[in-house]
Amino acid sequence: MTSNIHKISRRFLLASGAVTLAMPAISTRGFAQQTYVCKIAHTEGVGTPITNAFEDWATILNERSEGRIDAQHFPAAQLGGLAEALEGSRIGTIQVTTAGPDSEEAIAPEIAALGGAPGFIYKNEAHVDAVLQGELGRRASDIAREKTGVEFVAYGETGFRHILSKRPVHSLADLSGLKIRVPQLRIWVDFWELLGAAPTPLPYSEQYSALSTGIIDAIDSDVFSIEGFKFFEQATHLTLTGHWFLPKAVRVNAAWLDSLPDDLQALVRDSAVEVFAEQRRVNRALAGDTLEGLRxxxxxxxTLPADELEAMEAATTPLFDEFGSKSPETAEMIAAIRALG
Structure with missing residues (x-):
């Protein structure tokens, strides 16, 4: 599975290399070349499409900048969990990370709506693209820059999330009392409480051990992470619900980006758009194969029956108004996202 991802990813990188060769060389004779360190740190699993994309992007930044950018890639929480990565990207101790826009719930709730909040907001992948690759995605980046000190230079994705549990979940009733891990965000807690589950906020890195020890009975996750982190070793029942689509904003510290010469700023932005467009294509192309691998x-x-899925959606619909009440801008963003579906 991982080798297939790398084959597609590497073909893309080799093709991109032709562009690199066509670029004019930058002479450094007669002056010292300044190097800009770019630490890319995130919690995504090794071998997943999004981690492979970051690996490719680091290589492109190093090669096309001719060493002026020193891009260093630290996947799988090597430099800390999601909270540390988010804080690092805001204050500049790391330059790049990735997370769903829902991670900005407390600071900029109107951005959180683009991260799938509050569930069932995205209808399909075409809807996701209409939102994130258009004016709303650009607006979210502007808001992030103003309120959090990061710029969303591109959007990757891990896809729709499903329920992985230690016991079968074949109906809405089966969610009753289910101890399911959620991110440490209020909107996720509210979502699962409305469904009758027992949401348990935990750091991403603790999911495997929490399943093993019985602290939780279930997680919700995309199929690539279930495979990459081997969550299937601790829970063997996967219920396809697609209840939450989690895009991944590629978050660059704005102060660091602004410190770069104009040509390197353009390189960071343009190559991110290029690489993560390919990442989205690969993610969608390989989702079915990954599901077969889990089998x-x-x-x-x-697959949760349509009537049960409709019941889940109906039970959580009040969250649209509740979440929108955080601010007029949040209500406006939710309405705009839903209108595009």
Missing amino acids: AHGVEVF
């Missing part, structure tokens, strides 16, 4: 690992895959 081969012994995971029982169950």
Whole structure:
């Protein structure tokens, strides 16, 4: 599975290399070349499409800048969990990370709406693209710059999230009392409480051990992370719900980006758009194969019936008004996202 991802990813990188060769060389004779360190740190699993994309992007930044950017890639929480990565990207101790826009719930709730909040807001991948690759995605980046000190230079994705549990979940009733891990964000807690579950906020990095020890009964996740982090070793029932689509904003510290010469700023922005457009294509192309791989690992895959899925959506619909009440801008953003679906 991982090798297939790398084959597609590497073909893209080799093709991109032709552009690199066509670029004029930058002479450094007669003056010292300034190097801009770019630490890319995130919590995504090794071998997943989004991690491979960051690896490719680091290589492109190093090569096309001719060493003026020193891009260093630290996946799988090597420099800390999501909270540390987000804080680091805001204050500049790391230059790049990725997270769903829902991570800005407390600071900029209107951005959080683009991160899938509060569930069932995205209808399909075409809807996702209409939102994130258009005016709303650009507006979110401007708001992030103003309120959090980061710029969203591109959007990747991990795809729709489903329920992975230690016992079967074949109906809305089966969610009753289910101890499910959620991010440390209020909107996720509210979402699962409305469904009758028992949401348990935990750092991303603690999911595997929490499943193992029984602290939680379930997680919700995309299929690539279930495979990459081997969550299937601790929970073997996957219920396909697609209840939450989690785009991944590629977050660059704005002060660092502004410190770069104009040509390097353009390189960072343009190459990010290029790389993560390919990442989205790969993610969608390989989702089915990854699901089959999970079946081969012994995971029982169950598609929640349409009536049960409709019941889930109906139970959580009040969150649109509740979340929108945070500010007029948040209500406006939710309405604009839903209108595009």
